[in-house]
Amino acid sequence: MIHTHALTRDFALGRGQTVHAVRGIALHVDSGELVAVLGPNGAGKTTTMRMLTTLIAPTSGTATVAGHDVVREPGQVRRRIGYVGQGNGAGHAQRVRDELATQGRIYGLDRRDARRRADELLDALDLTDLATRKVADLSGGQRRRLDVAMGLVHRPPLLFLDEPSTGLDPQNRANLWDHVLRMRSAADMTIVLTTHYLDEADSMAERVVIVDHGEIIADDSAAALKAKLAGDRIVLTIAGPGSAVRPDSDCGTGPADRADAAARLAGLVERLPGARDVVVDGDRVEAHVGNGPAALPELLRAAVAADVPVGTALLHQPTLDDVFLALTGRSLREGEPGGGATDPQTRKAAAA
Amino acid sequence: MTTIPVTDRPAVVLSRRPGPRDLVRDVGIVLARELRPLLHDPFSVVFGMVQPIVFLALFGPLLVGSLGGQAGAAFGSGGVWQWFVPAILVMTALFGTSATGSNLLFEFQTGAHERMLVTPLSRSSLLVGRALKEMVPLAGQAVIIVLVMLPFGFRLYPVGALVGLALLALFGVGLGAFSYALAIAVRRQEWMFWVVQQTLIFPLMLLSGMLLPLETGPGWMRVAARFNPLAYLVDAERALFAGQLGSGTVLWGWVAALITAVLGLTVGVRAMARSAG
Numbered sequence: 001m002i003h004t005h006a007l008t009r010d011f012a013l014g015r016g017q018t019v020h021a022v023r024g025i026a027l028h029v030d031s032g033e034l035v036a037v038l039g040p041n042g043a044g045k046t047t048t049m050r051m052l053t054t055l056i057a058p059t060s061g062t063a064t065v066a067g068h069d070v071v072r073e074p075g076q077v078r079r080r081i082g083y084v085g086q087g088n089g090a091g092h093a094q095r096v097r098d099e100l101a102t103q104g105r106i107y108g109l110d111r112r113d114a115r116r117r118a119d120e121l122l123d124a125l126d127l128t129d130l131a132t133r134k135v136a137d138l139s140g141g142q143r144r145r146l147d148v149a150m151g152l153v154h155r156p157p158l159l160f161l162d163e164p165s166t167g168l169d170p171q172n173r174a175n176l177w178d179h180v181l182r183m184r185s186a187a188d189m190t191i192v193l194t195t196h197y198l199d200e201a202d203s204m205a206e207r208v209v210i211v212d213h214g215e216i217i218a219d220d221s222a223a224a225l226k227a228k229l230a231g232d233r234i235v236l237t238i239a240g241p242g243s244a245v246r247p248d249s250d251c252g253t254g255p256a257d258r259a260d261a262a263a264r265l266a267g268l269v270e271r272l273p274g275a276r277d278v279v280v281d282g283d284r285v286e287a288h289v290g291n292g293p294a295a296l297p298e299l300l301r302a303a304v305a306a307d308v309p310v311g312t313a314l315l316h317q318p319t320l321d322d323v324f325l326a327l328t329g330r331s332l333r334e335g336e337p338g339g340g341a342t343d344p345q346t347r348k349a350a351a352a
Numbered sequence: 353m354t355t356i357p358v359t360d361r362p363a364v365v366l367s368r369r370p371g372p373r374d375l376v377r378d379v380g381i382v383l384a385r386e387l388r389p390l391l392h393d394p395f396s397v398v399f400g401m402v403q404p405i406v407f408l409a410l411f412g413p414l415l416v417g418s419l420g421g422q423a424g425a426a427f428g429s430g431g432v433w434q435w436f437v438p439a440i441l442v443m444t445a446l447f448g449t450s451a452t453g454s455n456l457l458f459e460f461q462t463g464a465h466e467r468m469l470v471t472p473l474s475r476s477s478l479l480v481g482r483a484l485k486e487m488v489p490l491a492g493q494a495v496i497i498v499l500v501m502l503p504f505g506f507r508l509y510p511v512g513a514l515v516g517l518a519l520l521a522l523f524g525v526g527l528g529a530f531s532y533a534l535a536i537a538v539r540r541q542e543w544m545f546w547v548v549q550q551t552l553i554f555p556l557m558l559l560s561g562m563l564l565p566l567e568t569g570p571g572w573m574r575v576a577a578r579f580n581p582l583a584y585l586v587d588a589e590r591a592l593f594a595g596q597l598g599s600g601t602v603l604w605g606w607v608a609a610l611i612t613a614v615l616g617l618t619v620g621v622r623a624m625a626r627s628a629g
Contacts, residue, residue, distance in 0.1 A: 053470050055628040075472055083470040087463015093389040093455075102385045106378075106471045150467065 001158050001190045002029040002052060007061035009047050021047040023214040024061065029192060031157070034184065036205030037194045038320060040332055044214040045194040046086070049162050052192070053083050066158050079107070082151035082159040086166065089147045092136040096127060099135060100149055107154035121149040125179050141172030145179060152183055159184075161193035165200060173197075177204060198320045198332060210324060217327050222320060229326045230318030231276075232292025234269070234299070238262050238283040239311035258283040261308050268302045283311075292317060378473050382481025387488060397489045400448040401496065404440045408497070411563065412436050433506040437497065438516065438589035439562040442582065444493045445520050446557060449486045449528040450549050453535030456482065460539045460627075469628045479532055479624040480617065486528035487521040494520065509595030515602075516592035523585055523609035529616030536623040560586045584608035 009022040022044040029035050037045050050056045052065050054074035063070045066080035083089075090099045097118050104114030122128045125145045130138060138146065144164065151159055164180070165173040181204070184191055195201050201208050202222045210218040210225075218225055238258040259282060266280045266287075274290020289295040292315045303310045324332045390397060416432050459465040468478055494517055498508060531549070538544035557563065559573065560582035566574050577583040588605020596602070 050628075055466065055469055078470055078472045081470070083467065085463050085466050085470075087461070087466060089463055089467030091385070091389075091459055091464040092462055094385070095388070095392065098385075098388055102381060103471070105381050106468075106473050108472075147467075 001031045001033070002027060002063070002065050002192065004028075004052070004063040005061055007048065007051060007063050008059045009044075009051060009056065010059045020214055022051070022058075025211075025214070025216055027209065027216065029190060031190055032188060033207060034191045034205050035193070035207045035209060036201035037192065037209045037211055038196070038198070038201045038324075038332070039194075039211035040330070041196070043211045045211055046162055047214075048211070049160055049192070049194055053081060053160055054078055079154070080156060080158060082154070082156035084147045084151040084159070084161045084164055086162045088135070088143050089150045090135040090143065092134070094135050095131075096133050096135060096138070096146055097122060097131040099146070100153060103150045103153045109154075117153060121152060124183065125149045141168055141175065144168060144172070144176055148176065148180060148183075152187075155187055156189070158190045158192070161191065163194055163196070165195070165197065173200070196332065202320050208320065210320075210327065212324075212328055218323065225320065225323045226318040230322035231274070231288040232290070232295070232318065233286065233288050233316040234292060234296055235284065235286045235312075235314040235316065236265060236269075236299075236310055237285075237312045238265065239309040240283070255282070264306060265303060265308045265310065268299060268306060268308065271302075272299060375474055375477055378477030379481045379484065382473065382477050383484050386482055386485035390485075390489060394492075397492045398496075400451075400489055401444060401493045403447050404444040404493075404497065405500075407443060407563070408436070408440050408501075415564070431505065433501055433504055434594060435565075435590065437501050437506050438593040439560075439586050441494045441497060441516070441520060442523075442560070442586050442589055443557065443562055444497065445490055445524045445527065446553060446582070448490060448493065449524040450531050450553055452482075452486060452528045453531035453533075453549075454545060456532050456535045457539060457542055457545055460535070461542075465627070475625045475627075476621040479529060479620040482532055483525045483529040483617065483620065486524040490521060490524045491517055509593065512592040512595045512597055515597060516589050519585070519588060519592065519602075519605055519609055522606075522613050523581075526609065526612030526614070526616035529613070529620035533616070533620040533623040536620075536627045539627070556580060556582050559583065562586050581608035581612050 004025055004027045007022060007025040007027070008020070011019045011021055013019060025044075025048055027048075037048065039045050047056070051058050051070060052063055054065075054070050054077050057071055065077045068076035068080070070077050090096070094102075097115075100118035100121060101111075101114040104117045105111070109117060119128075119131075122131055125148060127142065127145055127149065130142060135143065135146065148161075148164070151161075161180070165176055168176065177200075180191070183189065193205070206221060208218070208220065208222050208225060209216055218229065220228070238261040240258065259280075262280050262283050262285050265285050266278050269275055269278050269285060269287045269289075272287075272289050272295045274288070274295075276288050278285065278287040296313060296315050300310060300313060321332050324330070412432060415436065456465065459468075465478075469475075498506070498513065502508065534548055535545055538548065559566075559577045559580045561567075561577060562582070566577050566583075584601075584604045585608050588602045588608075591599050591601045591605075
């Protein structure tokens with residue numbers, strides 16, 4: 001459905017300065033896939049999408065979308081793709097049904113079919129009650145559903161969604177996704193979306209393409225990326241003084257005793273399947289393990305048998321942010337360069 | 353509950369090559385889309401007339417008073433309204449169509465224009481359809497102004513007035529196209545739109561003899577007016593609304609309007625083709 005080869009786009013800033021927004025992207029999307037393109041702001045997601053939708057021409061490289069070259073046959077590409085951009089596709093001065101019917105006319109439907117198709121979509125996206133409302137009077141969530149409806153008017157085999165749920169509250173996001181996924185299963189549509197909601201890419205897309213500095217740095221299913229690049233992480237601490245873990249124990253509770261216990265615990269962790277990057281810090285043990293949910297109870301049983309007083313045990317299953325952090329050393333979440341509470345050094349080492 | 357649309361037939365004819373008939377069809381779609389908000393809200397047409405009506409009501413009487421005894425000589429036999437009303441119609445066209453680019457700026461802002469650019473609509477139809485739409489509010493406004501002025505002694509020559517409206521429409525299409533081209537050019541610095549529009553509109557207006565007769569001005573102004581297409585248009589409208597259909601003044605008015613339209617559409621279509629980047 002999409003094949004790009006060394007797709008590049010530069011923007012001239014004037015004074016001889018150039019921004020390389022997209023640097024040689026090779027992307028292949030098969031028919032029926034649902035692909036999320038993930039990356040920080042300025043990574044080149046939207047620029048890539050604008051090239052694939054014929055809005056801007058590539059500086060170099062080629063892209064074939066829905067069987068046609070985006071530069072040589074933009075008209076053929078436009079007929080076959082649906083596009084929901086970052087803004088609102090519907091004109092604010094227009095009425096909801098009119099704008100949908102106009103969209104149908106644009107794609108070659110006659111007046112009657114265009115109206116019928118508009119009504120179908122109004123119904124499918126829960127907009128029927130708003131048919132004669134002015135677009136400007138809709139709420140953000142309603143307007144977004146209308147945008148999706150407009151992208152679907154001509155039943156495109158390929159739908160592009162550029163940050164479809166940005167600015168929506170969680171309920172409206174969930175609602176929008178409900179609709180998109182339902183339309184997709186009904187129409188056997190290929191979907192490419194950009195997002196910076198990590199959980200969205202994680203739960204919705206079957207394939208995640210991570211873009212940074214204009215290049216693809218990872219491309220796989222979310223589960224595979226997480227297993228390969230981040231992995232499950234366990235964090236345990238040794239029980240301190242006054243702890244309820246073993247009140248009758250004669251085991252010492254001073255810092256040195258706890259460090260000793262932590263070292264023995266680390267020895268047990270090493271034996272877990274897939275264990276790596278085991279770090280002991282005072283009474284705290286941290287490590288990556290193969291299968292966290294299975295490893296943790298096994299470890300706790302071993303700790304009891306070896307008389308190691310474990311106070312707390314935490315299983316951290318990776319998010320796509322951990323994947324991005326492992327790949328780049330940066331967090332996808334803005335304003336959190338270190339990735340929040342955990343030590344970035346450890347996790348960077350994990351990626352190495 | 354909602355139903356899922358049937359998907360067993362393709363919604364669109366895919367393999368057709370675009371031809372001239374498609375261009376006409378595309379222009380029609382864009383034009384209809386642009387007109388729809390006007391039909392739903394015809395009162396909005398009146399807002400475009402505020403400025404001309406103010407001039408008509410407050411400037412007209414001053415005009416008579418300031419020229420005193422010379423008024424008869426300056427305005428000819430028809431009196432001040434016969435001289436001023438056709439000019440106010442041109443002014444309505446000037447203010448209305450030169451501002452129309454702001455609608456496109458708004459659609460740039462919201463994303464509606466981008467959505468249109470991803471559809472198979474031809475780039476030129478996006479401009480031509482919008483520019484043609486300018487004729488409709490313009491004609492509506494002109495009819496209202498003429499009707500309002502009839503009780504004040506304005507004398508209507510119907511054939512001349514109709515031809516005058518057609519001439520005005522042609523000019524409005526051209527100026528509207530320029531306005532859209534300006535909007536596209538400044539789409540990243542939107543405030544520039546009004547700066548440029550206001551900077552151009554007032555010299556054009558004053559150097560057209562629209563408000564005050566140029567005959568009373570200095571020689572350099574009369575020379576400058578010769579290069580102002582609007583001056584030819586104003587003269588032609590005055591002739592037409594006086595019922596003089598065959599005069600050379602009218603011919604020059606058509607030439608000026610035609611040049612404005614052709615240049616405007618050319619510049620506008622070119623701008624539209626590059627409006628995605």
